[in-house]
Amino acid sequence: MTDFASILGSLPAAIAPYQGKGKQADYIPALAEIPSDKFGMAISTVDGRDYVIGDAEEGFSIQSISKLFTLSLAMHYAGERVFKRVGVEPSGNPFNSLSQLESENGIPRNPFINAGALVIADVLLGHLGSPKQDFLDYMRALSGNLDLQYDEQVFRSEYDTGHRNAALAHYLYSFGNIKHPIAQVLDFYFYQCSLNMSCLDLARASRFLAMEGQHPFRDERVVSPLQARRINTLMMTCGTYDEAGEFAFHVGLPCKSGVGGGIVATVPGKMSICVWSPELGKKGNSLPGMQALKTFVEKTGLAVF
């Protein structure tokens, strides 16, 4: 049997050459202040075992990783209808691009670029009674951590600096693809991004994607097996912005990243993984994090293909 603990133990050395090569997100103070040499990783297997290394139990800002969970929740409520308002194609453009939206009449390419996630937030506003509290409860249940909290300081900073997201929201609204008041959509969107979680929290919370949609702690389905498969597929083709091809090619697992430096990956049928290290490469994905996943896959042979 693969000795995951020992493989995890080898990762700090493997990523060391990549530390200091990237650039931490600094558009809000709360992100810029994190020590740049943080590194943690957690594995949560389908049979319920957890493995951790480094700063795996320290909370960080999940940012775009939240899109994975809002999408799952939206698919739970609205099923296939979600994909009338957002596509499933890689965008080939940066995550906050407005250009493509223009030529494609307000239908975002996929739910993982910012425009797509804003549409998903709008979908959820139509299904949740108390969107912020409901989403928080959902994440607490998935992670088994009842202490999860939004980071109000991050939220406030996002809101104050998020003019490009506001531009996207107004733009989508002008195409009729956002239906709730823009302030409400942005509020919910910035809250979801500001959620604070650790690698262990995220590995546990995404375990349903490795378990055909089965809730990790409850006798219920988060999404259907087919939906779980499709979310994994979307992570593979679109989960890491316009670097998704590189990730698929070099890592070979479905991944979803965030500018906080976190990356969630799934090995369907086996485990979910979360790695965290704040230094980002040019495309906005954690550079040491990507390297850790690459090394982990090489040593375990767990690539999808």
Added chain:
Amino acid sequence: MTDFASILGSLPAAIAPYQGKGKQADYIPALAEIPSDKFGMAISTVDGRDYVIGDAEEGFSIQSISKLFTLSLAMHYAGERVFKRVGVEPSGNPFNSLSQLESENGIPRNPFINAGALVIADVLLGHLGSPKQDFLDYMRALSGNLDLQYDEQVFRSEYDTGHRNAALAHYLYSFGNIKHPIAQVLDFYFYQCSLNMSCLDLARASRFLAMEGQHPFRDERVVSPLQARRINTLMMTCGTYDEAGEFAFHVGLPCKSGVGGGIVATVPGKMSICVWSPELGKKGNSLPGMQALKTFVEKTGLAVF
């Protein structure tokens, strides 16, 4: 001497075949309700004579024609510095495009596309004590019509439907090229567009462009002779959206149009002209209006070249 009255008199017949071929702006009720067969034209010569035909003294929504006057006012206050924040090149794209802005780091191609006009509005907010009142006073003085008013109903409708402009404003703000609060910039911008003026008002108000910047009714300069020349040039190359080349080619005069169906044209040293007819061609310029100008130029030989 050219018999302008008689030439004007021949225009209704000349444009008749073009009426019913265009499409009136209908994004707000106040514009959609105007009878589509309206047609008026006014000429105001540099020696102070006015000629009118048809509905030339009926007010309409000046919309983007306002950009001509805000630009002039901004150049009056800020001179060449205006062109550090906005370019002077034709855009080659529709007037409300966001794509180009993305690849060019938030510097709008010229002051006549919406993005450029929002930046100009922001410039003016830095110079005017009571922006809305000051701009109204300025337009009243230029036109000699002290009864000019903003159309509150049009303003309100613009505000409610102007999500693409809001998107542009947020986007420009994210690049640091809007400096005042976005709500303030949009408020001022939608007010300037909602101004109600007649062909005669506009022909008189733009006469300074045919008079090297000289105020039509006061012993002062609206802009310097060089600035007047440059504004005329900008009208020629960028004044009618991505149809500017066609206008220059077929009309041959500096023009600035608005989606209300108005077009202002200048014949430097001789006269200013305003034509109005609500039906728009595919690029957003009045179809009968363009035809009237073309016929007028053919009959008078007044083209620039």
Added chain:
Amino acid sequence: MTDFASILGSLPAAIAPYQGKGKQADYIPALAEIPSDKFGMAISTVDGRDYVIGDAEEGFSIQSISKLFTLSLAMHYAGERVFKRVGVEPSGNPFNSLSQLESENGIPRNPFINAGALVIADVLLGHLGSPKQDFLDYMRALSGNLDLQYDEQVFRSEYDTGHRNAALAHYLYSFGNIKHPIAQVLDFYFYQCSLNMSCLDLARASRFLAMEGQHPFRDERVVSPLQARRINTLMMTCGTYDEAGEFAFHVGLPCKSGVGGGIVATVPGKMSICVWSPELGKKGNSLPGMQALKTFVEKTGLAVF
């Protein structure tokens, strides 16, 4: 054990509603003349069994499916260096687009768009003594069919109509990313596309991708296990033009399509598949073929995730 024969037998009924809904490629006579209701499918398992249905043994023009084999051959010779000249990202644009190439300095997004395949052809010209004959021999050995031939009539038609590919080649040359004479590159490229093969030939020929690179009929490796994995990944993210996301989402297997109506798919560790039916959807992939694969995956549960 899954009864593949019986599942294959159910496919003609499953795809029937999709026949007559697409549009056959007609840019060259040789493609337009094929009866549009042709349908065949072949499976070749890693333990050497073949299953066929319909027109699975009738030859057709492999067109872009050839890119799968030229890439494999180029990786065999040049290894990782191939990816200095061509990327691994989905393009988000049609297969013969020139725009992206312009903004990305002549590095095609991936080896499966036409620009990328032309670069791969150029790479091979540097390694093969008699490119056309060598590639034919390679395909004969992979398929076990020594009678494979280029279709001279298709080749000639491609050459006469292939001005967009010629444009791409000149363009790549201007960036220095094609190094051999353009006529030579185009000649080789059009020949590879004109190869005539049946579903059974293609299923057998692509079996190495399901077998970690192992040659299906010889005791040698076509590519290394890592390379096979990466080619499968590229098929998943980029194999079906700008419909790759849809294929991944709805089919869930690595696929490579051609405008002749063929699609090759792999189930790593288990089998390779080829389906053929000439009617194409809007993005240039066989509409009944995609449906057949979707149904096959649903019935067998063989999706990757």
Added chain:
Amino acid sequence: MTDFASILGSLPAAIAPYQGKGKQADYIPALAEIPSDKFGMAISTVDGRDYVIGDAEEGFSIQSISKLFTLSLAMHYAGERVFKRVGVEPSGNPFNSLSQLESENGIPRNPFINAGALVIADVLLGHLGSPKQDFLDYMRALSGNLDLQYDEQVFRSEYDTGHRNAALAHYLYSFGNIKHPIAQVLDFYFYQCSLNMSCLDLARASRFLAMEGQHPFRDERVVSPLQARRINTLMMTCGTYDEAGEFAFHVGLPCKSGVGGGIVATVPGKMSICVWSPELGKKGNSLPGMQALKTFVEKTGLAVF
């Protein structure tokens, strides 16, 4: 009366600060070898007087200035039909861009970008019996210089390095907007660009544009008065690539430039001008040449508006 000789005499001092700031075209040896500090200017008035300064009688490669004359000749033969195959709008993109052509189905934005000039060359091939000789004769007659010659060395270099133009030609052919064999079109196009003329030759040859189309040396019209006006207009809106707005704004005359460092300008009704200096700015127009024109216009007050 304006003392043109004295104003010309003041230009070398005026442009001195701009020499050494640009970059000479170096894509072919014949252009790179010209001493970069060359400067000449010639004026040819409608009443037949010529004024020269500096290197005004030294030949240089006219390059894209040739587009002015091929367009005039094509309009002479094909009239308005020319504009069914090429537009009259500024492109907003670099002169050799392929992107716009893609989204606009093979109709170049205007006749002065390379794609448009290739279409014009194709038009002429349908009207001229011996295209190269006929065009040479035409230019000799217009300039009154019977010694004009193509520069075979420049032609050969253009041909060998002109892959982007070849790409454009193939691309246009794929849209059906080039009708003659591509090799023939490129051959004619590269010859027209390789023509060697002096400032004085070019000022004289373009005098018809200041004279309502009247041939400078013969009792015939080169183009009609309306056509002359439209060509001037096109020069104003599109004659200096994506710097046309800047030229119109800062110079204020219709201009057509070439990468050899020449710029032709017209003052309708008064004179034609040619300036030459090899160092180019970022957009491919002569930097000292633009400055010379700007100064000349400031001192003479000859701007169009």
